[in-house]
Amino acid sequence: MVASKLLTGVARTFGDDEIIVSKTDATGRITYCNDVFIRLAGYTESELLGQPHSMIRHPHMPRTIFKLLWERIGAGNEVFAYVVNRCKNGDHYWVLAHVTPDRDEAGKVVGYHSNRRTATAQALAVIEPLYASLRDIEAGTADRKAGLEAGWARLHDILAEKGGDYDRFVLDI
Amino acid sequence: MIALSSISKALVACLMSAAAGGVAAVMLAVQGHGVTAALVCAAVVANAVGFHFLRRANSGVAKAIHVMEQAAMGNLRVRVLNIRGTGGIGRLQRSINRALDQFEAFAKEADAAMGAALSSRYYRKIMPRGLRGEFVRYSHCINETMDRMDEQNRKLGMFTSRMLKDAVSISMTVNEGAVANAEIVASIDQIASQTNLLALNATIEAARAGEAGKGFAVVAGEVKALSNQTARATTDISTRVANLRQEMAVIVNTMTRGSDAIAKGRQSMQSMGGRMGTVSQTVADATDSMAEVSRILAQQAAAANQISGGVQKMAHLAESNAIAIEKSSSALINVEGEVAALLALLAEQDIPNKIIMLAKADHVLWKKRLVDMLIGRTALRAEELSSEQQCRLGKWYYGPGSMPFRSHPAFAALEEPHRQVHREGIEAVRAYNAGQVEIAMERIARVQQASLGVLANLDRLLEAPTTPSAGRGAF
């Protein structure tokens, strides 16, 4: 697992007319990933299927954002979030992820779905410093749980300054 | 397997050819054709390899069929998993997944955008980035529609809130008006009941005075009739005001249910317009009836004055009735106070021809002061009484306020009796102060006569078809 922590600092990109798609079961294990996903992440399909989605988690992602993500989709809502992912070889790629519950014909949630689009440089100019500050706050306490709570509080302070609506904030930048 | 696919048929052919080849190889070996048997064996092995690949292709196609069958049923969540190779079958499977990725992404976006529009979050549009071809075109089309919905919704919202504000301010004005009306009604009520008392008193006195009190009794009867008329007018106003209030409540209620208004938009606006029309009609009606009441009041005051004239005569006829006269007169004093209060209230209201009505009442009160002097209630000096130019009617008559009435014959006819009222009144005070009571009484009788002329001409003016706003702005 030491190898998985390696970061090259190399950014990978994909086309504006491409979407990176993945699906998970209700617990977050990957049940499908498309060819764009496979190309960017650098894993094979069989390496990815059945694994937890945190397999491509990048250490720079604040935990606060994933807490927000799970809270939203757990309540049956859609969520947009800027996410940086880590490739198998330590490269990374930024995406604007849209995560939604997948429902069967009866309306029951059977898993989750994510479409990821390219992130604009303009958005990243806002997001990267924000995530860096959240990460610092999260790491600022000895207790992991307290760190997450502090990050959560900070995010909501920032949102309150910008009008209080996370969706508007994330779609407007 | 009733309907076999081409691949399945090829698989069956492979099996048959392998079986035939196997049998041939054994037969050739038995017959001692070693080389030929080995060749046939090689053919059988090649056949087996072909069979293997054909089977793989068959299962790849089967997976694709399974996914597409579900997609054809409207399930966009399915995908082909464990795709192998870059050959035709692998490409087919990837293309199926890509197509489903596009379909599902568009469906999810459209779903989210429409859901957001339902709760007026028009900023949540379809994100066309990552979509391709016709999906992009459809996305732009839907987004444009949402922009337009947003704009219309904003306009409608602005319109509704403006209407709501209007309604609230109208209802406030009407309420204020209603309070003012209620005050008027209350004071009219009071006057009516006091006039009734007065009439009762006068009737009793007339009976006591016998023959001499006959004229007095007639006046008393008239006063009673007037007070009944006043009471009727009062109820009339009350009902109208109540109706008006109710009508306003309905409007405000209608407008508060703003969310319905968005759906029923135009329709409710139209009916709203209708209602507004009704309301303004009702307000106009209420104003009319207030004018009517104030005219009745003026007449009533005149009648009250006649009573006081009668009372004066009675005082001369029978000194012994002095106490009774004093009683009636003190009731009159109350009436005077009420009339004055009413005048102040009337002055605040915007009623057409207000000035003329006020002038009538002014003159009644003016005459009453003369009578008060005669019965010794007040002392008057000639200098205290205004000339015909200085009174409220005079200021109006000789000022710009009367412009719209000047061509009316009653206007010219009004001047002489009005001048006479003032001249005779002032002379009456002079005579009374010089101790010539008889002369003073004669002059007051002339005041009374002239005053009838003033009132009659004023009434003609009130009925004149001049612009109804003629009386406004005179103050």
Ligand SMILES: Cc1cc2nc3c(=O)[nH]c(=O)nc-3n(C[C@H](O)[C@H](O)[C@H](O)COP(=O)(O)O)c2cc1C
């Ligand atoms: C549909 C779906 C897609 C997800 N995509 C990602 C992703 O691209 N990158 C990522 O780091 N986490 C993703 N997550 C969140 C992970 O499940 C996980 O919460 C996150 O990686 C944090 O992992 P941790 O809780 O182990 O720290 C996704 C979750 C779901 C349900």
